[in-house]
Amino acid sequence: MVEKEIEEKVYKSIVKTIKDAPLEEFYTSGHRTCQGCESALVMRFLAKAAGPRTIVIGATGCMYVANTTYYTTSWIVPWVHTQLGGSGAAALGTAAALRALMRKGKIKQEPINVIAFCGDLGCADMGLSGVSNAMTYNYNLVIVLYDNESSANTDIQETSMTPYGAQTSFSRPGKQRRIMKVRWKKSVVPMIIAGHRNVKYAATMTPAYPLDSINKFRKALAIGGPTFIHSLDPCPKGWDYDPKFSHELGVLAVETGIWPLYEYINGEIVYNEPTKSIIEGRIKRKPVKEYLEKQGRFSHFTEEDVEYFQKMVDEMYEEWEIPAVMPIKSVNVKISDK
């Protein structure tokens, strides 16, 4: 069972319907993101969920380049840039400074949200050690990994989060090798929850489910301590599809089981939205083909590749100890009396 105190915090923080969400926007006009950009929605949801008493830190990435052009910044709340691999340390420094300044009476004592966001290249690759370090300290901060499965501000390059086989400018299919991206995508949330004991909240999300997304930010901020949210953001430019299908692709990623939606609350995994129904056996996962065939980045896939992809996703649900989350299985070890 979730501890009572945390349960109360979660209950108080959530928004029951999308109509109950605050009307105010703190990430507003002025950004230059692409048409159909889902990462822009992540920013909008997190700002809406957090409200005005917030400091946002943004690592280098497409959301830096597109959003924060001098004179056209889209942030109503204070926003600070950090280097590509700096989001963990920057959040830590900000949270630590606020705590010290409030304790020493140098600024007014009040809760101020500290949110750092970083893309998959900055967070899951270069900045992972910094994010991990931030998760070991007991400061109130949220780190948001907005994952469009590529390095999207430098053109579209492969990162460790690019799905198997996807085309990027670093992984182009050629005459000899059809699949250049042979690595399977990392699972970052399990890494965070398994390795950092004082993390009380971590979650996956996708902006295709707005209420779920807003509530996950609100829960993270309400529960406090170091928290982590990993968002899958369909990207029309990098994934090569018509921008009008952004939401549909987010939904398909969940419904095909490629992107399970779950949250970790104080030691428990809770599945959300369609993933919950999938895990409970009430609906069947859609074939991954439906998701893959809508994107140009998988256009070189043969039936064989799709089958392999399907097999890997099936494994996540059928063979993992915690379906679609943890691939570790417990073994019954008998401790001998010797």
Added chain:
Amino acid sequence: MTETRKIIEREVLMNGTQAVANAAMYADVDVVAAYPIRPYTEVMDTISKLIADGELDAEFIVAEGEHGQFETVKHASLVGARTLVGSSGVGWLYAMEAIVVTATDRAPVVAIIGNRALDDPGAYGVEHNDAMMVRDVGWLLAWVDTAQEAFDTTLIAYRVGEDPRVLVPVGISMDGGFLTHSEQIVRLPPKELVKDFLPPYNRGKYLVHPDNPITVAPQVNEDWVMEIRRQHDEAVERARGVIVEAYESFKKVFGRYPGSTSEIEMPENPFVEPFMIDDAEIVLIGMGTVSKPMKVAIKKMRNQGYKVGMLRIRWFRPFPTQDVIKYLSQAKVVCVIDRDYSIGSPNRGGVIYHEIRSSLYDLDQRPKVLNFIGGLGGREITIQDVEKIIKIGYEHRDTPITKPVYWVGVRGDPW
């Protein structure tokens, strides 16, 4: 009516890093970020103990690497915290990306650099190339010579860096081993006087806080970056005046000139320390603890009739061009001792050598400049080495320079 007060200083035996840590405690820092690398590390050892003992109220963050270490203090500084950080050698270089943006975001953090050789090959002795890496990116850089100067300069660093006319980070460089690890008597002034010298850190309209929702470091590209670079350069230039003010104020508040004690007499110039220079034909130039063998050798050679003096650079950024001109224009030969190198540079010399030569270029009558690269990787520059340098300089009084750069005491190289 002016009040005269008797200032009773406490004498404590401490090394250079401990002196910086104690000064940071006096300055009441709010956030400290640590990551180990010798020889700077002891500053963090000392700070953590001061926090544990309740002598300092600050958040102590152990970073995951130097890059994170410098990002942590940069962001803490932007939300209004006074910070301390530091590193050495390759650690300093590992953080370089964060170090550069600390300056360009105008976060006045104070960093201690325990100078150390750069890998490979691994060596943990002093070499100035690590700190030199930031000479062009808008940090203020001071090289200290004694633990007393380390203590005093740290307080000055907070005062100058946080001045609204400056808002630039300050690096306090000290020779690894020779100063970071050698204990000296440091005179600690009464703590309550510090508030008369060091005002609270106030970022004003540049503070990152929900009450002041600014955007820091947006993308500007070609539209604005030139103006921002120029403003930064002007801030460093303004620091010259602010440094002078700070030194004068220090003397007023604490009753002695920074770096000086009753045992150490310090000429009242913030940027350079001249020694026996008034009638000198040969002037030695160096930074940091190399001044010790230089002073001994100069006294010795003076007895033998050599007219030799010394100019130690205390602030390397902003570079004391006017002081260099003032003290060197009458000299015949200037011998620059570099504890660094600039491989492939004009004349294949050291960094200070080129700065000095450049400072003197516009003079109608300029002295000859010789360069001596020595003491790399922590190798000692001995009194005998300096005597030899003086003799080489002396030989060039009336003869043209054929060999401008000497490497001091390299095996198999008769210099």
